[in-house]
Amino acid sequence: MDNPILDGSSADAQALLESTEAQQLWELLRRKGKPLSRGQLQTLSGLAAGEVQRLVDMMVALGIVRIVKADRRRKSPAFRAVGSNIVVGYRDTDMSL
Numbered sequence: 001m002d003n004p005i006l007d008g009s010s011a012d013a014q015a016l017l018e019s020t021e022a023q024q025l026w027e028l029l030r031r032k033g034k035p036l037s038r039g040q041l042q043t044l045s046g047l048a049a050g051e052v053q054r055l056v057d058m059m060v061a062l063g064i065v066r067i068v069k070a071d072r073r074r075k076s077p078a079f080r081a082v083g084s085n086i087v088v089g090y091r092d093t094d095m096s097l
Contacts, residue, residue, distance in 0.1 A: 003083035004063040008090040012062055017088065021047055022055045026064060026081055035068040035078030 006013040016022050028044050029036060036044070042052045056079055059065035064086060068078045 003085045003087045005087045005089040006062055006064070008088045010062075012058060013088065016058060016062060016064075017086075019055065021045070021051065022058060023086075025052065025055050026059060026086065029065060029079060029081035030084060035074070035080045037074070037076050037078045039076075041079070 006016070008014070024045055025041055025047070028041060038049065038052050038056065041047075041056070042049050045052065047055075056065060060067060060079070064082050065079050066082055068074070068080055070076050070078075
């Protein structure tokens with residue numbers, strides 16, 4: 001599985017990297033290796049539902065988590081980690097970092 005590369009100069013990527021909670025959720029998804037629902041993430045992480053949704057939305061937008069659509073077995077959408085590592089790319093011109 002290929003690891004997506006985050007743009008290290010992106011404010012969203014920086015926010016993700018500074019968020020212990022976001023990293024915790026991503027690690028739960030990576031370790032489980034199967035899609036987890038928002039409720040499962042909430043239970044496993046101890047975070048409030050709104051915070052789980054906000055962080056998952058951020059990770060989906062950054063491409064490190066994908067949405068698994070609901071189907072006959074799964075009544076609600078779930079989420080899966082993309083890749084086995086979070087890779088951050090920087091350019092020589094990224095002087096603010």
